[in-house]
Amino acid sequence: MSWNRKHLLDIESLTAEEILTVLDTAKAFKAVGERAIKKVPALRGKTVVNLFIEPSTRTRISFELAAQRLTADIVNFSADASSFKKGETLKDTARNLEALNADFIVIRHSASGAPHFLSRVVNASIINAGDGAHEHPTQALLDAFTIREHKTNIAGLNVTILGDILYSRVARSNIWALTKLGARVTLCGPSTLVPKTFEQMGCRVTHNVEEAIREADIIHLLRIQHERQRKTMFPGIGEYTSLFGLNQARLAKTRPDALIMHPGPVNRGVEIDSEIADCPRSLILEQVTNGLAVRMAVLFLLNGGKGPQEVA
Amino acid sequence: MPESAILLNAAALQRALTRIAHEIAERNEAGAEVVLVGIPLVGDQLAFRLGSLLSDLWKLTVPVGTLDVSMHRDDLDRRAAPTIHPTLMPFDVTGRTVVLVDDVLFTGRTTRAAMDALNDFGRPKQIQLAVLIDRGHRELPIRADFVGKNVPTTLTEKVRVRLDVPGQEDAVVLEK
Incomplete structure (x- = not known):
């Protein structure tokens, strides 16, 4: 069981084994949520940006809590409060977020393929939180x-x-x-x-x-x-x-x-x-409840580097 | 196949565990305060074996838990994400003497992660460390309280502890 992906853009390109890896990993994170101390230091020092160009409450909050329970810092960026209204392009917005050293960008967008586009123009790990009628x-x-x-x-x-x-x-x-x-x-x-x-x-x-x-x-x-x-x-x-x-x-x-x-x-x-x-x-x-555990698992897996699981 | 040598055969491994159990019993007079916590995939199996040896010595049931330390590691962004194994801690560790059990003590980083992970479950009175093999090369100021066997190794060698594998004898193997 191993995971070597940097982004989670869709389910279509995942193998059954990769899907099961996420589900097995999520089991452990669900158990963390049931403890008195619901937080682990796995993403300490990492920055997650919630880039929600389309309104959402539950998915955004779920990612927010998932990041916090992994000890990452999280910033919310929503369409109505942002520079999109002032005409900034998605690419420029993402590059600005990257200039702040964001490690993960969680994006929801009304255009199908927006996360795939972002994954080609920035270095951060991209997580698709819903793109148009394409995937979630x-x-x-x-x-x-x-x-x-x-x-x-x-x-x-x-x-x-x-x-x-x-x-x-x-x-x-x-x-x-x-x-x-x-x-x-x-x-x-x-x-x-x-x-x-x-x-x-x-x-x-x-x-x-x-x-x-x-x-x-x-x-x-x-x-x-x-x-x-x-x-x-x-x-x-x-x-x-x-x-x-x-x-x-x-x-x-x-x-x-x-x-x-x-x-x-x-x-x-x-x-x-x-x-x-x-x-x-x-x-x-x-x-x-399970959404939170699954999103923690996704962040945890994407945080892993390239190469073999076993080091030292 | 890499070149390999047997460090402990099944009988020697069991003798080492029996000695560790006696040392734990000697160090901890109040057996009722002691819980064993094994680190998967092999440390938890060792913890259950030590648990039954100690239960016989003390004539009481010694609680045994399993603690996965993957989420507390310090190398998570330098390697593919580790496989997380179930954590089962069916007791409160606050005020107890926790004996952490691992198969091989190497850099000490797993032990550090385990101490952090343990803290999320409470505040133990003290933590002790039992390992089957100490292979040296520590990167942190950590030492074991109970050691089955000290084995000088080079950095590229691997130490594998094989327990309860169907069709194979228990053994500790050094792979060159």
């Missing part, structure tokens, strides 16, 4: 970690991802991670938002929600992203809820051990009934 690798890793805690082995599981797949970076990263780890992935949602082209990623596509969730071990709901919707693509909230929302009647027809996940923030009463979000089968808050 740490979300997929924390989801896989959460599934693994409950189901032990991901290979052979039926995972259904339900909702707006087309615009979802969470869906894309999850599809890559889950298929690499051997799960059978089913995608479901309105046909405008779940085109058949996703079958090329190795998934099954269906537009019938009852059929999609009947045999699922994991039901992964996505948030309806109002900010990314175009009116022509989306049936309307009420119609979506009646056709695809997870309610008690639909849940009753699933396997009794099927678990429910959601990357948050949850739109209660839209993609999921309020009681279901709080029921024992819902892993939503565990996902938040």
Whole structure:
């Protein structure tokens, strides 16, 4: 088990073994979070910059706490308070951060590929915290970690991802991670938002929600992203809820051990009934806890130098 | 295959552990205060063996924990990230005498990391160090309280402790 990457840009380019390395490492960091002293000195003296060009609260806070628990210093840089409004380019902003000796840049950006671009123009380690509709690798890793805690082995599981797949970076990263780890992935949602082209990623596509969730071990709901919707693509909230929302009647027809996940923030009463979000089968808050552990693991692994694991 | 020589065979290894157990018992009259904490991957196995030897000597159960020290190392950005092994510390170390157990004492940097890591779990009354092999070349002012065997080595040699490997005898091997 070894890790030699400098950046975490996407899940697509990772091997199954690398994904499992992150998940195994995260297990140790989850244990750190359960101790009286929740902090370790692994990244002492390192500087992490949260470069969030698109608003986010939970992912930013999760990275912030992860860096702090590793004893790194962290600076937050958000779009509305920054020089972007004054016309500075992404490259110049990143170079300025580098001039402050940032070791890690955690970037969220509305443009797909922005993290990849940054990784070519600066020396810092780049972590993709969500780029457009492309990928959100740490979300997929924390989801896989959460599934693994409950189901032990991901290979052979039926995972259904339900909702707006087309615009979802969470869906894309999850599809890559889950298929690499051997799960059978089913995608479901309105046909405008779940085109058949996703079958090329190795998934099954269906537009019938009852059929999609009947045999699922994991039901992964996505948030309806109002900010990314175009009116022509989306049936309307009420119609979506009646056709695809997870309610008690639909849940009753699933396997009794099927678990429910959601990357948050949850739109209660839209993609999921309020009681279901709080029921024992819902892993939503565990996902938040695990996200912190996974992000600590990612920072820890990227901090490693090149070469062999064994020195002296 | 690198050239190798056996430093301790299975019987000699077990004799060394038995002697270390007696030395720990001699140094620590209040056995009930002692806990053993092994550093993976081999130190924890040694700690469990010492734990059962000491439990027989003292006629009480000596608690044994496993402490991974990867997160406290000082070379993390100079090497590929280490594999982290589970830490299991099912007792409070505050006020106890902690005997750290490792297989090989070399630069002393692992021991330093272990002392830091231990501090995150409480404030031991004292920390002692037991190692199966002391191979010299210290880079820090650290010495072991209990040593199985002192072995002069060169920097390029490797000392491997093999314990409980199916189909193979326990041994300590020097690889040139």
